[in-house]
Amino acid sequence: MKFLIIENKIQGEEELVYEIADFLWNNGNEVFLKNTFNIDISKIDGRNALDYCDCVILFNSNKIAESKKKLFNHKDFELFSNHKRLIVLLFYTDGVYTNAIPYPHKIYDFETLDKNSLINFQNWSKRLKLFV
DSSP, rough: OEEEEEOOOOTOOOHHHHHHHHHHHHHTTTEEESSSTTTTTTEEEEEEEEHOSEEEEEEEOOOOOOOOOGGGGGGGHHHTTTTTOOOOEEEEETTEEESSSOOEEEEEEOOOSSSHHHHHHHHHHHHTTSSS
C-alpha cells in the first residue's frame, strides 16, 4: 500500500509521525511525508497525491467534540470526500478514527496520543495484519 502522512507542525508530534512512518515502511509499504497539504500542489511522481496513495494519515491534537455523532461532517474527512476509495486514518488524542468501514468509526482507543499508545496500536494492528 501507499501511505501519505501529513505532518502537523505541533511540537512533540514529530516523533510520533516518524514512528508511524517507520512502522509502515518496515511492513513493506510505500510511505510519503508531507509537512503541509494542498490538493492542487501535492504531487507524488507527477500525480495528485490523493489519486496516487491508498491511505492518508492525519494527526490532530484536538479531541472530537462529543456532540459530533457523524465524523463525515468533520473537516478532515470532508477534504477527502471526492476520493471514495481513499482510506483516511485520523490519529487524535483519544484514539484512531477511519473511514475504511461504511461510517467513520473509532477503531482504536487510548487515553492520550503518545509513543506508548502508538506502540500498543502498532502491536494491535500487527496481530490483525492491518498494514501488511
